[in-house]
Amino acid sequence: MPIKIATWNVNSIKSRLGGVIAWLKENSPDIVLFQELKCETQAFPYLEIEELGYNVAAQGQKTYNGVAILSKFPIEETIKILPGDAADDAARYIESVISVSGQILRVASVYVPNGQQPGSEKFIYKLKFLERLKAHEQKLLEYDEVLIIAGDYNVAPSAIDVFDPIRLEGTTCFHPEERARLNAILHLGFTDIFRAQHPEKKQYSWWDYRAGAFQQNQGMRIDLLLASPRAADLVTDSGIDERPRAAEKASDHAPVWCVVDV
């Protein structure tokens, strides 16, 4: 049974709701992973989303961050924090077990910190967050499940994933320390679904609002769907839908999707 899974950094669910609902209606993804809700949990537009046939698990906070999981299938259990740092209460991680006609699927929506500038305190927090994510994903791999951990990783994996790799080398989202930590996650056995399916394709998932970056296609591929070995074996299709990025009042990220035949 083909299951369509999408990840999308919406950059404020409340200001994006019309476009998000239109995209959900047009594309009918079965599971959707949101980042950057920018609203508190109780302010999530549950009614409007549930009306489309989704169950919702959300973890928000005031002003910043915020992640959610939408599923047309029952959500069995959910955790709302990334283990490994009890002092970190930022709403950057949510993970659910989803039951698809008797089969178990585990998905997570992750919003990796942007990191501001290399060397800054926020950059160190980003690197530590990626290490925490690796430790958790390593544990999850032991379950040998169909597992997809997707979201805004805020790291472009390789030179092909940024519009000017020479100029951008060493800058935020394309720094060797970030790539090393993302690669450490991939080396656990995760597959970057889009890249595995489209080895040569230069396509981005994020474009800066400033300086006409989208119009000039000056972007980065920082929104990733990472599949466990069992999930990777079931992927039949994937892509990045740039159309919503061209719309009025667009998020600066495009949705990235895949199909898993469970």
Added chain:
DNA sequence: ATGGTCGGGTGCCGA
């Protein structure tokens, strides 16, 4: 060109 444009929330911060 070391800028620029967004959203949140009400002064700037984060991206």
